[in-house]
Amino acid sequence: MPSRSAIMLPDLSPPVLCVSIHDVAPSTWPQCERLLEAVAEVAPLHVSLLLVPDYHGQGDDTPPAYRDAIESCRAGGHELVLHGHVHLDEGPPPRNPLDWWRRRVLTADEGEFATLSAAPAHARLMAGRQWFEQRNWPVEGFVAPAWLLGPGAWRALRVTPFRYTTTATHFHLLQPDLAIRMPVITYSTRSALRRTASLVWQGQRRLPAADPVQLALHPADAQYPAVLGQAQRLLETLIRSRLAMTLQDYARTLEQLLGPLQAARPRSAPALRTAEGRTATRRR
DSSP states (O other): OEEEEEEEOOOOOSSSSEEEEESSGGHHHHHHHHHHHHHHOOOOOOOOOOOOTGGGGOOOOOHHHHHHHHHHHHHHTOEEEESSSSSOOOOOOOOHHHHHHHIIIIIITOTTTTOOOHHHHHHHHHHHHHHHHHTOOOOOOOGGGGGGGOHHHHHHTTTTSOOEEEEEEEEEEEETTTTOOOOEEEOOOHHHHHHHHHHHHHHHHOOOOTTEEEEEEGGGGGHHHHHHHHHHHHHHHTTTTSSEEEEEHHHHHHHHHHHHHHHHTTTTTTOOOOOOOOEEEEEO
């Protein structure tokens, strides 16, 4: 990653909570709909829906019932986000045991943008935007499958019109180029062992009080009452002290805060930490 320099951001009080639902596609919509219901059972929040145009190569059509459901979500204030194109890792074979573990085991061959060079990554990003435009669906954000972005994908993303992206640890504004720590609460449900470990970890995890947080739900979460129940309890706790908004709205809020700061900040200004102890970073 390029070198970074820190800038001062005003404190956001209360801190922010973003809820996202990943892997939204016709074949996963029944589970995604259940996740939306589970969130609504806790509070009437607007969430970010991460859509995959051609999920697992199943085709990029939008059946009428699915399209109507997405339109209804839009009308209800939910955000639509591009989440890869096929959600499959089609890159070259892993280079070493660590790369194999990360791509084949931890993410089950779904890190689509982990190894793509800039040109094919850019082509997929723009094809995704076109897919949204053909349906008259606005899109401002891109989140890579499994949050994996290789160097080529980062280069490609920075020259697209997308406003923001997120990783497993940070929220990234793309223009201006800024990264803010945003821990993600998510579950691994591919095996009983993983589910148990996720439940234990998220149940005892202590999140930084001032950091924005993202609760990221996946279709498989809807199949396990223990996972869904704990996610609802965590959500109920988080919204007591946090302001819920979509990822898109958080990007816009940051841009509004940065406007006067960017204009007033000298080019040679030293690095500063945020008022609440967080470091906001701008990539050069």
